[in-house]
Amino acid sequence: MRARLSLGKRGSVWTTAVRTPVGACSAVLLVLVIALSVLAPLFWGDGAAVVDTDAIGQGASAAHPFGTDALGRDIFLRTLVATRLSVGLAVLATVIGVGAGVVLGSLPAVLPRWAARLLTSAIDIAVAFPGLLLALFFAVIFGVGTHGAVLAIAFAMAPAFARLVQTLSASVAGRDFIAAARVSGVGRIRLLARHVLPNIGEPLVVNATIGAGSSLLAFAGLSFLGIGVQAPDYDWGRLLREGLDGIYVTPVAALAPAVAVVLAGLAFNLVGETVAAVVGVRSRAARRASGPLPAPRPAVAEEPADDAVLVVENLQVAFPRAGGWTVPVRGLSFTVRAGEAIGVVGESGSGKSLTALAVSRLIELPGVVTADRLEFAGTPVEQASDRDLGTALAMVFQDPMTSFNPARRVGRQLAEVSEQHHGLSRRAAFARAIDRLTAVRIPAAARRARQYPHEFSGGMRQRAMIGMGLMGAPKLVIADEPTTALDVTVQRQVLRLLARTREAEGAAILLISHDIAVVSQTCDRMLVMYAGRIVEDLPTGSPAQHPYTRALLATTVDLDTTRDEPLAVIPGRPPEPDQVPDGCAFAPRCPLASERCRTEDPALARAGDGHRVACWHPQVSVLSGRSRKEGAA
Template sequence: MTAETTESPRRAEPEAAAGTRKRAARWPAAVRTPIGACSAVLLAAVVLLAVLAPVLWGDRAAAIDTDAIGQGPSRAHLLGTDSLGRDIFYRTLVATRLSVELAVTATAIGVMAGLVLGTLPTVLPRRAGRLVTSAVNIAVAFPGLLLALFFAVIFGVGTRGAMFAIAFAMAPAFARLAQTLAASVVARDYVSAARVAGVGRIRLLVRHILPNIGEPLVVNATVGAGTALLAFAGLSFLGIGVQAPAYDWGRLLGEGLDGLYVNPAVALAPGVAVVLAGLAFNLVGETVAAVVGVRTPSARIRERPVPAARTAPAEKTGMEPLLVVENLRVAFPGPAGWTVPVRGVSFTVRAGEAIGVVGESGSGKSLTALAVSRLIEAPGVVTADRLEFAGTPLLTTPERELRGVLGTSLAMVFQDPMTSFNPTLRTGRQLAEVSEQHQGLSRGPALARAVDRLRAVRIPAAERRARQYPHEFSGGMRQRAMIGMGLMGQPRLIVADEPTTALDVTVQRQLLRLLARTRETENAAILLISHDIAVVGQTCDRILVMYAGRVVEDLPTADLTTVPQHPYSRALLDATVELDTDRDRPLAVIPGRPPEPDRIPVGCAFAARCERATERCAAEDPEPVPVGPGHRVACWHPHVPETAGPRSGRETVTAGGDE
């Protein structure tokens, strides 16, 4: 370990403290906004009254004056008196403590119960999760007031019963909100990346899901506090909430109902108090969400760090299969039956080998990569005659045992790194999590290794960048950081799912060079998925051409421009624009469009778009057969080179523009 990597944890600790101070400094700026100022004033007033009113005016509020029973507003009694001659103004002020305490407590219980119910489906088995979801959906169907009355009957009349009644009446709405938010986060790529890294379900929930749904929950919790305040007032008004001699704003409303027409202030005072307290809770929630939502700390630029030494190339371990895929199928249930977007894919990847997978959108490329990475979730079903990685069967080995294998030996680079990283965590912390989980490193050394891996993928000022959030990186830099995350372990296979999409050609070339250098230094195999057959041809040793969920041609890259035999492979090549493309000729296109996964035709799926198709193509689906060294083609009428004759029972057809 170098001196710089040893010092980086020490540097990170002061920077973390500085980040905390900067986050605290945002509060004054938020309070200076109109909403923030109003919320601060109202909240301060409510808190001060809740704390001080019973101490300052508790005796006056309880004092009975038989000579002033039922009087209206006067100099002695600002808002008049009740049926026992007690001052309504002081009683309203003193009732602030109990009203706010009960509302906040009920909200806290309701939010926690709803959060537990809402996030349980993400950690429970699928059937148990469905049961919890169904129970929440049934509870949400009932009006909140009806639920509150129902629970009030169960828990009994009184302060405690009303508190639990309102709390459990609020829980289903928070559970539904938490379910919706958690479901949107679970679908993100950074959660899938954490699963590949072997992060457990509970840690996945606490570290990657809850931080990303916290802001809307905070806002809804504060709104819920205002709602709980109103609900308590309603229950106490009906006589099933707070009981004498205690009183809250709702009970004051109920006691003054008889004299409402004589002295409207009896209802005006507690009613205004409920409105102002509820408004305070709502505005505070908006202010908190605005402060928490700021993600861009103004980091001070440090001096450029010294680049790490290059790792010596690893020795080749031979050509043993690293990944073996035989007859891989991925299916999803649908209204009309099972849809099979990946149909019988077979290939092998050897140590240090680079395999490219090309094809149009919907051909099954990404699903194949996800199936290999064990990221296809229910209700999707993955089957295969053989699916092994590093000698470990992926379909039969328990998930707990696979974490150590996939988390350190398989790296996944997703198409969109913006959704692949957790936006609430700093980039260095996300990389360090891999070492903490699988290598047993503590926080400091894991962060030091993360900085070292960022240097390895040529990210300048790696220490500073490790303290930044993903949105502060450029697109190409995020992709490099994703590769750096894969290098936190000892990757033997890097699955890159269209890593150059939406990047300019300069960054694209740098990224491809980085993958090639990683392959050389780490002896890692690469499975590169791309729409661009030219990019794959420059980077990989072999190319798999996929169409409609099948591999239609498997050929060496050296033969790509000379002897591709499947009509679809040749059409992809013809549609590639190069510098020497004739500008006077119209651009080549492939007529038609790929079939939908649930409408795969009988026979060859490409027949409807192929000029060489015959009746046999529409009736029988060809299987891949060898046509040369390391070359397989699934076609009844392949383009056979002039020096070779028909092979493996295939016919040679000269119609349709064959040279």
């Protein structure tokens, strides 16, 4: 039976969000506010307008829960009826303010440079003033009354949204697809409308929802000051002012509109938080997939050894998409024994890093990980505790600069591992962090532990990342491209460090790399991945049989490579994860492909002692001459 390790729920993300405490409260309050806005004037509009000279200025009673005003009108009914005007004006002001802010924030991208600087400076000055002060200023300009208050609040909130649009636009403007659009000749206005604004729409919606609550409070403030809604109309701010006039006689009269303002403002803010949570999920997956997960393609599993640290059988990683699933990792089976070093090679997009994240239980929703068997140190991964994984499995990520928190000192980040997983005190954990930095050959470890990641060189950050993995007693170290972006000397130091870690700690190593020569020099065994599958599993130094492995070997450059000949390349490109053909995925690029290769997908089967290959036409080849010579040396 297949185990599902990370399950994305099939229900709507909105349903999931509403089930949270914040989402439930926001939904209840929002439904209440909308219902009162629509129904209250219909049911209680006439009752709220009834003047009763015999009940002027009364306190709370059974007939009037919050008392009556100076004309004997029921304050509770008037508060309910005022919901429509109060909420409607706040929403209208928000729409105008957001629209004006988007326009002002977008104009610098299309205006001449001098005009853009002038407009940006004006926005910066406006943002420096409190919003209510700007609203009062604009209220004087637009005049007293409902229309003036709406415009005043809208233009008071516009500068903040303009600044937000400028900031978000700047974060998007430096991306490659924007540069590509510019190179292709897309005009400024079209670039802004088609490429920039659609990519910043979600945070704008979230901030607009929260901003509606602020507009509601600002509108109530203007009406309270007498420059908002005028008689005979009334909103919560006007009712609050009338209630405060007699607060020493009937203090309860001010309670109903005050509570209404607070609850409605809270509703808008909680809805904003819920929308933000939903947007965060939808940014990772626009829609949930429908239908069952596809069955993994078969592979001959190895017989797990008694000392196996990691056992993987038919591992599959799937992500939902509209109308189905995208499966970038398709039925992997392999075993890592204690103290063994295994390299995983393949082109970008072959599923190497996803495999490492899956066995580390780091695939996040909405991704789904399934496997017939996935065990670490004899325990199913889905049942292992975070403490067990955190101490026995170490992950060295590809870019340590993004893996370290730039705002915290390196030593404290390493110490946090022992504090959380080993229960050490703050001082003892920091002392162990210094010891681990020393173990990975970082000079002056005590001083370096008190420095920030940006004060480390690239090689030192990578060594510090390895040191973080050694804070426990790892049985397996997964190194995902640990030598990427490092010069050759530092690469060699990092690889030697991993080898020493293997010898000193007895830890198994799972090394992910693009460089097949590096793997052939440092690992006992090599897994070759293509289009989400292992196409060959062979001991290092054994003859390669799969055409893809031989093609990778042919592209390896060494000192014996003839400079007069063009560099070897693999024609074509790997298939997209959702466009894998029915037959062998490598067939469109393989010179040996036959009709059978295009229609039948070969299973990973045994091809010798410790050797497995998935190919209908395996041929014998050997590893590069460089690896053989260096291995002999």
